[in-house]
Amino acid sequence: MWPVIWGALRAYAPYVTFPVALVVGTIGYQLEWFIRGTPQQTKEELSILEKREERALQEAAGRDLTQVISLKEKLEFTPKAVLNRNRQEKS
Template identity: 70%
Template structure:
């Protein structure tokens, strides 16, 4: 008789263990919140994009928006080799 029981348990183990694990997990989850108490209400956290936009606006408030850097000043951030490749020596000075 025992070999038949063990064969049946081995065959139907997934169908038995999932509901048992589900019930044990649900009971444990609710028991833990019952013991701990309900969590304190969370304040809404602002997203990364909202924080970035707010920081950018704060940076712009003290700055005059009519004074911008010229494109010639921005060329210092690009590699010189790419810009001077097709220029003659006289125009580089």
């Protein structure tokens, strides 16, 4: 009799295992929520981009944004490129 039962279970395995897995999964899901309790609302955190923008706004709040360094002044402090080292500088 056992070989007939095992043969039938092997042939109809998807039809047998799905309801069993469904019952076990449902019981496990309910048991997990019973043990953990109801989930608490977590505080939604700001993304890194939002934090960066917020910090930039706070830094910009205390200074005058119309006063900027001219491009010529900025270029004086930039390092010379490696490829321009062998060229003669204009005096």
